[in-house]
Amino acid sequence: MKFIVKLHPEITIKSASVRKRFTRLLESNIRVVFKHRDVDAAIKNSWDKLEVRPRNQEPDHIERVRSALAHIPGIEQVLEVKESQYTDFDDIYQQVSAVWGPRIADKRFVVRVKRRGKHDFTSVDVARYVGGGLNQNFPSGGVSLNNPDVEIQLEVDKDKLLLIEDRFKGLGGMPLPTQEDVLSLISGGFDSSVASFEFIRRGAKTHYCFFNLGGREHELGVRQICYYLWQKYGMSHRVKFISVDFAPVVNDIVENCESGYMGVVLKRMMLRAASIVADNLQIKALITGECVGQVASQTLTNLHVIDQVTDKLVLRPLICMDKSDIIKRAREIGTAELSETIPEYCGVISRSPNVKASLEKTIEEEQKLNLELIEQVVRASNVLDIRNINQVFGQEAKDIEAVSDLPQDAVVLDIRSPEEEDASPLELDTVEVKHVPFYKLERVFSELDQSKQYYLYCDRGVMSKYHTLLLRERGFQNTHLYQPAKPSVANEPSKEG
Numbered sequence: 001m002k003f004i005v006k007l008h009p010e011i012t013i014k015s016a017s018v019r020k021r022f023t024r025l026l027e028s029n030i031r032v033v034f035k036h037r038d039v040d041a042a043i044k045n046s047w048d049k050l051e052v053r054p055r056n057q058e059p060d061h062i063e064r065v066r067s068a069l070a071h072i073p074g075i076e077q078v079l080e081v082k083e084s085q086y087t088d089f090d091d092i093y094q095q096v097s098a099v100w101g102p103r104i105a106d107k108r109f110v111v112r113v114k115r116r117g118k119h120d121f122t123s124v125d126v127a128r129y130v131g132g133g134l135n136q137n138f139p140s141g142g143v144s145l146n147n148p149d150v151e152i153q154l155e156v157d158k159d160k161l162l163l164i165e166d167r168f169k170g171l172g173g174m175p176l177p178t179q180e181d182v183l184s185l186i187s188g189g190f191d192s193s194v195a196s197f198e199f200i201r202r203g204a205k206t207h208y209c210f211f212n213l214g215g216r217e218h219e220l221g222v223r224q225i226c227y228y229l230w231q232k233y234g235m236s237h238r239v240k241f242i243s244v245d246f247a248p249v250v251n252d253i254v255e256n257c258e259s260g261y262m263g264v265v266l267k268r269m270m271l272r273a274a275s276i277v278a279d280n281l282q283i284k285a286l287i288t289g290e291c292v293g294q295v296a297s298q299t300l301t302n303l304h305v306i307d308q309v310t311d312k313l314v315l316r317p318l319i320c321m322d323k324s325d326i327i328k329r330a331r332e333i334g335t336a337e338l339s340e341t342i343p344e345y346c347g348v349i350s351r352s353p354n355v356k357a358s359l360e361k362t363i364e365e366e367q368k369l370n371l372e373l374i375e376q377v378v379r380a381s382n383v384l385d386i387r388n389i390n391q392v393f394g395q396e397a398k399d400i401e402a403v404s405d406l407p408q409d410a411v412v413l414d415i416r417s418p419e420e421e422d423a424s425p426l427e428l429d430t431v432e433v434k435h436v437p438f439y440k441l442e443r444v445f446s447e448l449d450q451s452k453q454y455y456l457y458c459d460r461g462v463m464s465k466y467h468t469l470l471l472r473e474r475g476f477q478n479t480h481l482y483q484p485a486k487p488s489v490a491n492e493p494s495k496e497g
Contacts, residue, residue, distance in 0.1 A: 005050035029236035075170030108144035117158035174203025188222035188342040191289030260354040296353035402483040455482035
């Protein structure tokens with residue numbers, strides 16, 4: 001068994017020098033991935049294809065070859081070829097029928113033959129003999145030269161028979177790193193994960209910038225997604241994962257900005273910070289998972305206002321995709337199940353977000369902020385080699401079980417933003433409820449009566465769990481996580497709001 005690797009068509013139409021460079025990069029990438037996946041194979045680089053010959057023909061080893069080749073950018077399709085000796089036409093027919101006979105039941109088929117070397121027969125002679133035998137001895141739908149359901153390909157190369165037993169589609173795209181590096185602003189949701197994949201597939205080394213708005217558990221989940229994307233699709237090259245604690249910036253925005261402008265201002269602050277990170281990595285382009293019209297900050301007007309804050313090229317590969325198509329793509333590439341475990345951050349939510357933000361008004365709102373925080377949080381960011389991304393940082397995240405039944409003497413701390421609390425007040429008949437916004441909680445908690453037991457609450461349970469962890473780490477063991485029991489409702493998941 002050997003594998004014939006076909007190049008993506010866009011590679012084959014490039015100039016001779018570019019095509020040669022791309023093919024060499026692809027060969028190198030295959031070798032690196034094979035080494036990581038414990039694959040032993042010889043690779044031969046030809047003008048229009050690569051030939052991979054596994055030195056170990058055991059089924060599990062062959063399956064590792066298949067899996068590796070299916071997920072390397074730049075490969076259009078892979079042919080699985082069985083190479084053998086033959087004696088005459090009947091021997092060729094017997095070998096072909098053993099593989100393809102059962103597969104043509106009730107299907108129209110055609111036999112295509114290529115021939116190399118000197119023979120006393122033609123390619124058409126072989127095709128007619130094999131095709132006639134299959135048609136006579138197997139219950140097929142007959143031979144169809146122009147519109148077959150099944151195409152049987154074989155090659156007679158001197159005294160060898162090369163029979164294509166199977167084929168599978170590759171990723172397409174371009175080999176890494178034929179394009180310049182990019183920095184993906186990744187949240188772990190469906191959108192940013194798919195956007196990152198699309199640039200890996202296109203041949204760009206994709207580094208990850210994560211703005212931590214949901215705490216330790218959020219970061220660990222996003223790390224898992226980034227590592228998955230790298231390991232499965234981009235393992236041939238090292239990239240960076242940069243985690244920026246954006247809580248101080250969020251606190252500043254929530255405390256000082258007009259509600260309707262919070263979303264646009266937050267996105268601009270993220271682009272400011274990402275631009276600094278990109279400069280440090282000598283990267284010129286930023287990637288986001290934004291889709292026009294999906295949420296208030298993603299109207300054309302607001303995207304234009306957001307982009308004015310940076311001189312970097314901001315690329316949005318999903319800009320015209322429907323959410324359902326994005327989720328479908330996430331399932332295809334394997335990130336959907338991971339993204340479904342990433343809770344949405346429940347902090348900056350505008351009650352009436354402005355869908356046509358004025359640039360002048362946005363700048364006016366930003367003048368209320370401490371812009372020095374941007375450089376401060378970037379300087380304090382955690383930069384990791386993607387290979388080490390699964391190392392748990394600091395103290396292990398603790399398991400905290402949510403409580404739905406509260407004791408009589410409990411005090412519930414509603415840590416939602418004022419806008420969220422006003423829109424949907426938490427009212428409990430027998431338990432005291434205090435509203436302490438999450439961005440003030442750490443400062444004021446020590447001033448509360450420490451003889452009481454406090455149960456933290458937010459709509460989605462992300463910030464409440466995060467701050468429960470933080471308070472416990474600071475010695476406040478009288479903190480717990482509160483989530484009211486709710487009937488389960490099947491909703492379409494959305495992770496990029």
